[in-house]
Amino acid sequence: MNLPSESASLWLRPDWLRPLAFAIGLAINVAVVVLIGQTRLKQPEPLAAIEVAILPSAASPPEAPQEMAPAEPAPEQKAQPEPPPQPAPPPEAATPPEAAPPPVAAPPPEAAPPAPTPEKDLAAERLRAERAAERRKELLREKQEERKKEAQEKEAREKREQAREAAAKAAQAKAAEKKREGAENSGPARAAYGGIVVAELHRLQSIGAQRAQGATGRVHVTFTVGPSGRIVSHSASSADARLSAAAAAIMAAFHAPPPPGGHFTGSTNFTFSAR
Incomplete structure (x- = not known):
């Protein structure tokens, strides 16, 4: 200034x-001079080094790497001291190309099977026919076993049905028999049957008179009629043996319908007089 x-x-x-x-x-x-001296222009940052590796080929020899010329500083920076140059990193060693794998040898072709002869064809056909026949027989046996099993199951079911029907019929018959026995064992039925028995015994008193051989007297007899309608037991109370024999003859000749309930017990009196 x-x-x-x-x-x-x-x-x-x-x-x-x-x-x-x-x-x-x-x-x-x-x-102004002091401010100009203290002011420094911002130095440009150095660019990262780019390395290009060129692999040698068989056709052309390897070329020497070209050195890049350093960029000239800007006119404003000539007055400033330049920074010391940074050492460039060593170039990476070129990796050699990988060797190609050796070719895989193809497996040898398999030998073709020998052509079948007519004899072998006949044997194979016969074997197949035998196997088919055995298979048919096996299937036939399985079907027969299944049918037999079904028949057995059907027969068992029929037997069970018949047994149930027979049991039901037996139960019905037993119930009817009990009902009939109950009706027969009632008081009127037994009284009616007792009248039939007494009438039949007195009708047979003439047979007893022949056995009495002229003996006279009265005999009290207690008796039991069995399921067959005949007297199975009796007892006579008389001091005269001829009257007891006469009562026994009457009991032996007695026969009537089956009593209600299968048995009947009663008593009566026989009077014998001389004629």
Whole structure:
């Protein structure tokens, strides 16, 4: 910055302002110089190195790597000291190409089976026919066993049905028999049967008179009629043996319908008189 000349400072009045203006201008120039000295332009960041590996080929020899010319600094940076150059990393060793795997040998072709002869064809056909016949026989046996099993199951079911029907019929017959026996064992039925028995016994009294051989008297007889309608037991109370024999003859000749309930017990009196 230039100092003010005399012509430019003629207008400064009074004179004591001239030294002050000179001092102010000098201070401004010094401050500008100091600021310019302290200000540094920002240095550009170095670019990352790019390495290109060129593999040698059989057709062309390997070429020497070309060195890149350093970029010239900007005009504003010539005044600044350049940073020391950074050492470039060593180039990577070129990897050799992988060797191709050896070719796999193809397996040898299998030998073709020998052509069948007519004899072998006949034997194989006969074997297949025998196996088919055995299979048919086996299937036939299985069907027969299934039919036999079904017949047995059917017969068992029929027997069970018949047994149930027979049991039901027997139960019905037993119930009817009990009902009939109950009706026959009732008081009126037994009284009616007792009248039939007594009438039949007195009808046979003439047979007893022949056995009495002229003996007279009265005999009390207690008897029991069995299921067949005949007297199975009796007892006579008489002091005369001829009267007892006469009562026994009457009991032996007695025969009537089966009693109600299968048995009947009663008693009666026989009177024998001489004629």
